[in-house]
Amino acid sequence: MGSVRRASWKRYLPFLGLNVVVSVCATLSVLAVWSRVSAPSRPTPTPTESLVDAITELAPTATATLPPSPTPRVHEVQPGDSLYAIAQAYDVPLDLLLIINGLADPNALSVGQELIIPSEEAVRRYLESATTPQPVAGPASTPTPTVEPPKVEIVGIDGTPGDLETEAVRLLNTGGAAAMLGWRLEDGEGHTYVFPAFTLYQGAVSVHTKAGEDTVIDLYWGLDEAIWLPGKVATLRDASGRVVSTFTIP
Numbered sequence: 454m455g456s457v458r459r460a461s462w463k464r465y466l467p468f469l470g471l472n473v474v475v476s477v478c479a480t481l482s483v484l485a486v487w488s489r490v491s492a493p494s495r496p497t498p499t500p501t502e503s504l505v506d507a508i509t510e511l512a513p514t515a516t517a518t519l520p521p522s523p524t525p526r527v528h529e530v531q532p533g534d535s536l537y538a539i540a541q542a543y544d545v546p547l548d549l550l551l552i553i554n555g556l557a558d559p560n561a562l563s564v565g566q567e568l569i570i571p572s573e574e575a576v577r578r579y580l581e582s583a584t585t586p587q588p589v590a591g592p593a594s595t596p597t598p599t600v601e602p603p604k605v606e607i608v609g610i611d612g613t614p615g616d617l618e619t620e621a622v623r624l625l626n627t628g629g630a631a632a633m634l635g636w637r638l639e640d641g642e643g644h645t646y647v648f649p650a651f652t653l654y655q656g657a658v659s660v661h662t663k664a665g666e667d668t669v670i671d672l673y674w675g676l677d678e679a680i681w682l683p684g685k686v687a688t689l690r691d692a693s694g695r696v697v698s699t700f701t702i703p
Contacts (some may be wrong), residue, residue, distance in 0.1 A: 526570035604628030607700035617679040621659040635692035
């Protein structure tokens with residue numbers, strides 16, 4: 454038999470290369486088609502995004518927090534404390550400290566007593582109200598004081614009429630003060646007594662016929678004989694000559 458020559462491996466290289474190229478192209482085509490068909494409806498979250506979302510969901514929802522109400526300051530009175538010193542220490546007006554604590558006497562403090570110290574807002578409002586000008590009312594009409602006119606009258610004869618030592622005309626004022634300077638007392642027969650600078654307030658005064666020293670309740674005519682006999686009329690006139698009162702001796 455004749456010998457058979459084995460084909461050289463180099464003769465198969467082109468076929469191998471072509472086979473590799475065809476396989477790669479087929480594989481790429483299949484992958485392209487598969488990626489279009491099985492594409493996800495939404496992008497797959499990355500591990501980082503998933504972690505952030507989970508933490509956000511677990512975190513509590515923030516709610517509005519109201520500021521706490523201020524706690525009032527309280528001062529406990531110590532030995533030697535005074536309300537004035539406490540007001541200075543806390544820089545608050547003394548009057549406001551009295552009002553807040555319902556105190557009337559700033560010296561009435563006792564050891565251990567608790568005093569409420571007004572807040573800064575209360576102090577500010579108090580100072581603003583104290584400095585706000587208040588409306589000033591218009592000038593009020595001052596009532597004119599009513600001066601009661603005097604009411605002087607002859608009410609009788611003291612003592613015994615016709616007796617120089619005892620007779621006197623009694624005058625009584627039941628009204629306002631009577632300035633009697635220049636007033637006159639007449640007997641109708643030419644005898645006239647002119648009053649000196651004398652003021653008769655509510656009350657009585659006696660005009661004696663005889664001489665004597667004047668006082669606030671006794672005046673002296675200075676005559677040397679009695680003039681007030683029964684039936685005579687005594688007349689009292691003011692400084693203008695107007696008849697003020699008359700009296701008939703019984």
